[in-house]
Amino acid sequence: MTDAATIVIGSAGRRLYLVDWFRDALAALGLEGRIVVTENDPTSAAASYGDLARAMPRYGDPAYGEALIALVEELRPCLFLTVNDYELTHLHVETDLAEQLRARGVLVPGVSRAWQHGCADKLRMARLLDSLGVPTPATVLGDDAEGIAALAGCAEELVVKHRLGSGSSGLAIVAPEAAVAAVAAAAESAPGRRSGAPTRRDVVVQPRLPGIEHGVDIVGDLVRPGRLSAVLARRKVRMRAGETDQAVTVDASPFRHSAQLIADAAELTGLIDVDMFLDEHGEASVLDINPRFGGGYPFAHLAGADVPRFYVARALGIEIAEDWGDYATGVTAAKYESVRVTARGS
Known part of the structure; x- marks a missing residue:
């Protein structure tokens, strides 16, 4: 056990509550420590909210990796996490930076390289889920005319979105006859897989799932990959800018089977945020996976769960009771x- 700890939260953006809750976790465990926030934009809401702020190059900048390793060598954190999807892909897929940090004794939550790649690519994710037998909507590319026609023949509405998007990037819910136009519109702003202008292959089309949308946090043990530790669920009541704005906590039982399959296959460590639909027969289907703290976690935290305390305890080898994953159902938040001042002067 140690009486001091450094935790690095990358690209926290607007999620000041994560900084607060990791501070609370240190206090609950009786530890001295500090929360370091790294940001590319030093005037973002979270950049100066930590105990220490560090400006970093953008994840795509060639200087990013060297800067990250230098930061780790200097500060010796026990835990590093980021809430930026593209930074996660850079750490786990495009480079071996996540492994470099782990080799230096830093706990870096995440999924396997293959699943991180899948989380960033909605077509690949659908195929991974299909291979597990986890229900997920049929997914075709925007240039697949026959595939779109087949979906149109069996669905009243189609969902169009960016293949490599984050949040609700490029999202449109349209009648089947409007799908082609929606694909063309989404392609204009789609993140591309390579250099050059995006195409319709950078857009996916799916049938709109029946049922009620839920957000589910699947939490794996941080030192034993694939071991499921908790499932936290909430029914979405209202969305805003692609993020859950209001939700009510619910029993996680309908989602546990899929959660176990995903945790095992993805070699999960830590929390992933999963969008699921629950139909009238109680069957859950997976729509999307974000391998990080998502915008829905606060609803479980305010109902009693405490994943930051679990993270800190596992990072430092401290034994805690398993009640960190308990939460009350029926809590609406x-x-x-x-707003806060983040800089002064010109």
């Missing part, structure tokens, strides 16, 4: 706006 809603997000609200706030």
Whole structure:
């Protein structure tokens, strides 16, 4: 056990609550420590909210890797996490930076390289889920005319979105006859897989799932990959800018089977945020996976769960009771706006 700890949160953006809750976790465990926030934009809401702020190059900058390793060598954190999808892909897929950090004794939550790649690519994710037998909507590319026609023949509405998007990037829910136009519109702003202008292959089309949308956090043990530790669930009541704005916590039982399959296959360590639909027969289907703290975690935390405390305890080898994953059902919460000064002067 140690009486001091450094935790690095990358690209926290607007999620100041994560900084607060990791501070609370240190206090609950009786530890001295500090929360370091790394940001490319030093005037972002979270950049100066930590105990220490460090400006970093953008994840795509050639200087990013060297800067990250230098930061780790200097500060010796026990835990590093980021809430930016593209930074995660850079760490786990495009480079071996996540493994370099782990080799230096830093706990870096995540999924296997193959699953991180899948989380960033909605077509690949659908295929991974299909291979496990986890229900997920049929997914075709925007240039697959026959595939789109087949979906149109069996669905009242189609979902169009960016293949490599984050959040609800490029999202449109349209009647089947409007799908082709929606694909063309989404392609204009789609993140591309390579250099050059995006195409319709950078857009996916799916049938709109029946049932009620839920957000589910699947939490794996941080030192034993694939071991399921908790499942936290909430029914989405209202969305705003692609993020859950209001939700009510619910029993996670309908989602546990899929959660176990995903945790095992993905070699999961830590928390992943999963969008699921629950139909009238109680069958859950997976729509999307974000391998990080998502915008829905606060609803479980405010109902009693405490994943940050679990993270810190596992990072430092501290034994804690398993009640960190317990939460009350039927708790409704809603997000609200706030503002803080992040810089002064010109």
